[in-house]
Amino acid sequence: MSYDLFLSRDYLIFSCAHFVIGENFFEPLHGHNYKILINVYGDQGKDNMVIDFRLIKRILVPIVDSLDHHIIIPEKNKFLELTEQGEQLIVNIPHIDKEYEFPISDIVLLPIENTTVEELSHYFVNVLTNNDELRRENIDQVTVTVFEYEGQGVTFELFPCKNN
Numbered sequence: 377m378s379y380d381l382f383l384s385r386d387y388l389i390f391s392c393a394h395f396v397i398g399e400n401f402f403e404p405l406h407g408h409n410y411k412i413l414i415n416v417y418g419d420q421g422k423d424n425m426v427i428d429f430r431l432i433k434r435i436l437v438p439i440v441d442s443l444d445h446h447i448i449i450p451e452k453n454k455f456l457e458l459t460e461q462g463e464q465l466i467v468n469i470p471h472i473d474k475e476y477e478f479p480i481s482d483i484v485l486l487p488i489e490n491t492t493v494e495e496l497s498h499y500f501v502n503v504l505t506n507n508d509e510l511r512r513e514n515i516d517q518v519t520v521t522v523f524e525y526e527g528q529g530v531t532f533e534l535f536p537c538k539n540n
Contacts, residue, residue: 378418388413393407397469449484453490464477464478465480494532497530501532
């Protein structure tokens with residue numbers, strides 16, 4: 377028998393600014409109130425639970441809190457040139473002749489290629505499934521949905537998560 381444990385709480389909501397850049401498109405700086413939905417699929421473990429909700433909270437809340445009210449920058453985006461100058465981060469986008477300057481304290485660099493909901497959902501799945509406490513034999517799959525608006529988001533799933 378398999379269960380679908382899900383978690384979508386107020387502590388999994390964050391507001392931040394971002395922009396999306398590619399070879400042939402640019403979405404300028406703007407913000408969203410993101411909401412995360414986590415699904416963990418599996419059987420009951422020895423404690424009669426798929427997993428303790430508190431574990432997921434302990435893993436994700438510090439990350440969600442670190443993103444809240446910040447500007448997220450994709451550090452793996454090949455179209456960006458990032459330069460620190462004192463307390464500032466200069467974000468240069470040469471192929472569209474655009475440049476931003478932000479206080480470093482307002483920035484979170486994420487190890488992703490772009491700040492799309494697709495990349496964010498993949499990032500959060502990786503955070504969860506790379507945690508040794510979550511990688512249990514009874515867990516078959518982890519999915520994360522990131523909503524940028526109510527009714528608009530993306531789900532990334534990792535199956536089976538114990539082989540990540």
